[in-house]
Amino acid sequence: MTQKIIFSGIQPSGNLHIGNYIGAIRQWVKLQDQMTDRDGNELIFCIVDLHAITVYQEPKILREKIKEVAALYVACGIDPQKAHIFVQSENPDHSCLAWIFDCIIPLGWMKRMTQFKDKSATQKDSTTVGLFNYPALMAADILLYDTTHVPVGEDQRQHIELTRDIAERFNKIFSPTFSLPRPMIDKSAPRIMSLQSPRSKMSKSDKDPGGTVNLLDPPEEIRNKIRRAVTDSGKEIRVGADKPALTNLLTIYAKFSGKSVKEIELMYQGKGYADFKNDLAEVVIAALKPIQQKYQALRQDSAGLEKILDDGRNFAGGKSAKKTKQVRTAVGLGRYTTRK
Ligand code: TYM
Numbered sequence: 001m002t003q004k005i006i007f008s009g010i011q012p013s014g015n016l017h018i019g020n021y022i023g024a025i026r027q028w029v030k031l032q033d034q035m036t037d038r039d040g041n042e043l044i045f046c047i048v049d050l051h052a053i054t055v056y057q058e059p060k061i062l063r064e065k066i067k068e069v070a071a072l073y074v075a076c077g078i079d080p081q082k083a084h085i086f087v088q089s090e091n092p093d094h095s096c097l098a099w100i101f102d103c104i105i106p107l108g109w110m111k112r113m114t115q116f117k118d119k120s121a122t123q124k125d126s127t128t129v130g131l132f133n134y135p136a137l138m139a140a141d142i143l144l145y146d147t148t149h150v151p152v153g154e155d156q157r158q159h160i161e162l163t164r165d166i167a168e169r170f171n172k173i174f175s176p177t178f179s180l181p182r183p184m185i186d187k188s189a190p191r192i193m194s195l196q197s198p199r200s201k202m203s204k205s206d207k208d209p210g211g212t213v214n215l216l217d218p219p220e221e222i223r224n225k226i227r228r229a230v231t232d233s234g235k236e237i238r239v240g241a242d243k244p245a246l247t248n249l250l251t252i253y254a255k256f257s258g259k260s261v262k263e264i265e266l267m268y269q270g271k272g273y274a275d276f277k278n279d280l281a282e283v284v285i286a287a288l289k290p291i292q293q294k295y296q297a298l299r300q301d302s303a304g305l306e307k308i309l310d311d312g313r314n315f316a317g318g319k320s321a322k323k324t325k326q327v328r329t330a331v332g333l334g335r336y337t338t339r340k
Contacts, residue, residue, distance in 0.1 A: 003039050006031055007147040007181075009046035009088065012065035013057060014204030015214040016072050018284065019192035022255045023153025027186055029077035031151060043083035044145055044316065045073055050088050050095060050137060054130040055123070055205070067299070070309055072215060075295035086312030088141065093320040097140035098133070100331060101166055104173060105136055109165065114158060139163040144320040147181040154190030155201060157183050174330035177323075189251050195229035198244040216292060219285045226281040237268040237276050253280050256287040 008028060010020055028045060035041045047069045052062060066087055073085055088094055110116070113135055120127040138159050142150055143166070150160050160183040167178035192202045194211030206212050213225055232243040239247040239261055254261045268276050298305060329337055 003041060003148065004031075004035060005042045005044070005146055005148045006035075006151060007044045007046070007142050007145050007149075008151050009048040009051075009141060010069055011048050011052040011204070012062060012069045013052040013055065014065070015212070015216065016069060017192075017202055017204065017212045017214050018252060018256075018288075019153065019202035019212075020204075021076060021215060022189050022192050022252070023155075023186065024151060025073065025076045025078070026255070027151040027184060028073075028083075031149075031184075032077070032079060032082050035082075042145070043078075044147075045078060045083055045085050046088050046141060046316075047073075047086070048088045048138075048141065051134060054128060054134050055119075056126075067302075067305060068216075071295050071298040071305055072291075074298055074305075074308065075291045076215075080308040080311070084312045084315045085308055086316045087309060090309075090313045091316050091320055093144055093317070093324045094137060094140050096324065097144055097327060098137040100327060100333075101136040101139055101170070102133060104169055105166060109162060110135065112158075113162065115155065135159045135162050136166070139166045142181050143167055143178045144323050145316075146179055146323070148179065149184050150181050151184040153192075153201075154185050157185060170330075177326055177330050189255055192252065193244065193248040195225055195248075198230065198248045213284060215288060216295065217288075222285050222288070223278075223281045226277050226284065229277065231273050235272065237271065237273070238265050249276070249280060253283060257283045 006028070008024060010016065010024060016025075028043070032043055035043065047066050049062065049066055052065075057065075070085055070087075074080060078085065110132060116132055116134065119131060123131075138156075139162065142160070142163050150156075150163075152160065160181065164180045167180050171177055194200050194202050194206060194208070195213070196206075196208050196211035200206075200211075202212050204212070210225055210228055213222055217225070226249075229249060230245050231249075232245045234243075236243075237246060237250070239250050250261050250264055253259070253264050257264070259267075328334055
């Protein structure tokens, strides 16, 4: 087997929701459980707080959210004995490399990023340079660790393609330094959509809280949100291009129950939306219950959580320092040449 270095991250910019879980964290846990460290495999999961501040975050809340995300990673099944978990801003190599990338990325490449176009359209005058620059920092996160695979939701695909282009460009301009990472996207659930507007993705920054089921939502809230979820015209419970709301709800059902979409469609033949939604709510509540319980226990052990993040920071810093030296030498930065 060839070596796999898995890197991914989530912004602590709001409440983690079932889209983050299905699109990202669930894949991470699966990979972790499939991999051994025998072949030099590594799993690195970051809490990307520098990305979060591309949009204003209340400082006190941000600090809390960083710990919340770390505890949720573990509560969802990331094992700190097998994976390294760290906070992005605690390793300054990320912002240093992002700047170097800024100096080689053609402006046109960045202007093509659809996520920037979408986000900036909603922010208008308050759009920051940081938001524009966001994909360069993401490329730095990934390339600092010789990452081979990046498990993410479909919405991040374009950023990973850009990361590959940046790596190739750097290697060509200076010297071969970076390997090219590949995205890993769960084809059966590339994008979980909002419960209120099923043509837009479920998002931490959704203004309508009814569109998003958060991992830490209490059962009653989950029941309410699912009960109020919009449906499509007609009565049938099936997937289809003409049924975006049902397709989304069935995908969530399948992901949390372990059943296939086909099986679930058969179970609800001839039944109404109310039965389907009641059952879906209970499936989601049952799946989130152990995560919520583990989360509460972890938050009570703050020393334990600190240790996980300290160990993660030390590991990440050690690994990225080597790559940073290589980059500085390649570019000619500083007064000394450094050995690789
Ligand atoms: P973020 O914080 O927006 O989302 C974290 C992860 O969750 C996935 N995701 C979804 N998947 C399915 N359906 C959805 N509705 C949904 N919403 C979010 C995202 O695809 C992502 O995998 N730029 C990244 C964070 C980042 C990163 C990185 C990721 C920074 N550096 C390096 C990988 C590698 C982001 O904003 O994710």
